[in-house]
Amino acid sequence: MNITSFNPPRRILMGPGPSDISPQVLQAQSRPIVGHLDPLFVGMMDEIKFLLQYAFQTSNPHTFAVSAPGSAGMETCFVNLVEPEDKVIVCINGVFGQRMLENVERCGGEAVVVEDSWGEPVSISKVEKALEQHPDAKVLAFVHAETSTGVASDAQALCALAKQHHCLSIVDAVTSLGGIPLKVDEWGIDAIYSGSQKCLSCVPGLSPVSFSQAAIDKLTKRKTKVQSWFLDQSLVMGYWSGEQKRSYHHTAPVTALYALHEALLSLYNEGLEVSWQRHADFHQQLTQGLSELGLELMVDESCRLPQLNLVAVPEGVDEAALRARLLNDYNLEIGAGLGQFAGKAWRIGLMGYAARQENVTLCLAALNDVLKS
Amino acid sequence: MNITSFNPPRRILMGPGPSDISPQVLQAQSRPIVGHLDPLFVGMMDEIKFLLQYAFQTSNPHTFAVSAPGSAGMETCFVNLVEPEDKVIVCINGVFGQRMLENVERCGGEAVVVEDSWGEPVSISKVEKALEQHPDAKVLAFVHAETSTGVASDAQALCALAKQHHCLSIVDAVTSLGGIPLKVDEWGIDAIYSGSQKCLSCVPGLSPVSFSQAAIDKLTKRKTKVQSWFLDQSLVMGYWSGEQKRSYHHTAPVTALYALHEALLSLYNEGLEVSWQRHADFHQQLTQGLSELGLELMVDESCRLPQLNLVAVPEGVDEAALRARLLNDYNLEIGAGLGQFAGKAWRIGLMGYAARQENVTLCLAALNDVLKS
Incomplete structure (x- = not known):
């Protein structure tokens, strides 16, 4: 077996964790x-x-x-x-x-x-x-x-x-x-x-x-x-x-x-309250963008986690193929559904260092690309 | 509490593990x-x-x-x-x-x-x-x-x-x-x-x-x-x-x-046999040097681990103080005795990346210094 050092690319991690790391x-x-x-x-x-x-x-x-x-x-x-x-x-x-x-x-x-x-x-x-x-x-x-x-x-x-x-x-x-x-x-x-x-x-x-x-x-x-x-x-x-x-x-x-x-x-150093607010703010931005793409959030607003968004897979979309395209073409990871939601939902994470402008913008734009093509 | 990033010095780890890392x-x-x-x-x-x-x-x-x-x-x-x-x-x-x-x-x-x-x-x-x-x-x-x-x-x-x-x-x-x-x-x-x-x-x-x-x-x-x-x-x-x-x-x-x-x-890439031999060789060098310093190995040669050497603390020596001096003055860590050997022995490790010439030489020279002063 010919093995060399492992040199991963820079991924953008917006799944259910591990999250992006500074x-x-x-x-x-x-x-x-x-x-x-x-x-x-x-x-x-x-x-x-x-x-x-x-x-x-x-x-x-x-x-x-x-x-x-x-x-x-x-x-x-x-x-x-x-x-x-x-x-x-x-x-x-x-x-x-x-x-x-x-x-x-x-x-x-x-x-x-x-x-x-x-x-x-x-x-x-x-x-x-x-x-x-x-x-x-x-x-x-x-x-x-x-x-x-x-x-x-x-x-x-x-x-x-x-x-x-x-x-x-x-x-x-x-x-x-x-x-x-x-x-x-x-x-x-x-x-x-x-x-x-x-x-x-x-x-x-x-x-x-x-x-x-x-x-x-x-x-x-x-x-x-x-x-x-x-x-x-x-x-x-x-x-x-x-x-x-x-x-x-x-x-x-x-x-x-x-x-x-x-x-x-x-x-x-950031402060807990500031961190909580940052998660809430980017969640707002993400959910608005998802809704503009016609994607539906599956959890009621009253109990939705800003850092982890359950998104319904639209009818007719191959959910695994879409995730693979995001990963291969954009180095962007979003999560699959787990348990009862396997195959039916994606999980888009905005956790910690991942809750930032460039990630939300990229995620929405990449989703737009792959859903339309 | 004023906390800053943790910036440890380069230690040379010759205790019972963790060992030196490349x-x-x-x-x-x-x-x-x-x-x-x-x-x-x-x-x-x-x-x-x-x-x-x-x-x-x-x-x-x-x-x-x-x-x-x-x-x-x-x-x-x-x-x-x-x-x-x-x-x-x-x-x-x-x-x-x-x-x-x-x-x-x-x-x-x-x-x-x-x-x-x-x-x-x-x-x-x-x-x-x-x-x-x-x-x-x-x-x-x-x-x-x-x-x-x-x-x-x-x-x-x-x-x-x-x-x-x-x-x-x-x-x-x-x-x-x-x-x-x-x-x-x-x-x-x-x-x-x-x-x-x-x-x-x-x-x-x-x-x-x-x-x-x-x-x-x-x-x-x-x-x-x-x-x-x-x-x-x-x-x-x-x-x-x-x-x-x-x-x-x-x-x-x-x-x-x-x-x-x-x-x-x-x-x-090194090969297991080569690694085993390297541990054995530096162990030989270490034990010879320890013996020249008048230090006694406590385990019979027939069952001695090359990578971990149990050394008797000489009478009258404050074992913890000696370890502290090695750590503070030489950035060199050797191990204390454990269990029945607490206070009575040191454990000098030659594990993995620590089994190398500069470590053995430093360890013997530093021990020589601190035992004589």
């Missing part, structure tokens, strides 16, 4: 590697923690990045906070709610499913009813921003309900963090996970998480060991905690964390 | 990001598989990189291949054997421990006895190269014993891959995991693994679901398999895989 963040990764217990690196980890607390709007000390993708961040929340036979209310309105259910079952938890149609937000009233019917439920789990459908659910209202019914909340913020308002402390979120490769515009492979004191309390009072050694937060805390000597747990992905530091710093 | 591998990471389902990226994944098969010396189709560090690679092997109540013979002669035991227990397996002193290899005769005493054992698990002690165990003999007693073998090759002879197919290894940041001299955060057909058979015949969704190989196979349409499982760490591709390509 040159600064990409270059941060190629800085010299230092040891994962080097005092300089430990200092950088403290800064990452501070920057993540800002991004999540929390003062939770247990805020850090899991050394693996968002799916592992999800699993981190479930394996630490769900013990065998714990009753967990799981809201499903897309692929990632379904994945939460898988996690509950694999932890030996007892799942109560609250189901909503794909493309709809999680129903507050259905969740309220489930909480009333299951007063012994210990956890409420839902997806804030469903990457498979482009739908935002009302995390604030859902977490308030959880609190009212003495449940911990586990929130999937993979696609929401940095793109739409998210306030962990104000909303009373107990455990939250995100992904580095969405609105943070960092490289994929890291999953920021944050645990409230109530979540830590549940963890420390467990009767059984966490089933995953790698994700056991009672062990990982010793490595990320600034209060004591760092104890070795695993080797952190040093250079990926350089990138996360740079990406979070960029968000911090 | 400029080519570091730069590979800052190439433009492409989507994780981009046809170009999928082609690169196929090349990584080929290059990993070469590095592992295997034709196993199920050979790929777990999107997380070596600890997750370890967990991948255990959660997939150990079902509740499976009897597993676990060999412990250092930190990582101990971690294997943690994994067996968290999978609900029944562990039979074969213990050897730290600094000694796994005893073939003890393992043989354990296999005879436990004919119902299903798995034999051991560490090929103990990173905590610098000891190599006889993987070939241990795997032959496992086969003879109808056990699957799980082998930790985190520190061995690329540094000493390792032949997965010839030795009949069933499941093996490694780390990207040791003798492969790639960035930390990935764990190459390979499963034999017998391992796949055990996985597909499981009565229970794998307890980890993220590490469930029956799901991951759909993403890394070249034979069918890639199905989405999680977002691969795209740029870290660029680095792995480049690092594996470098090993392929």
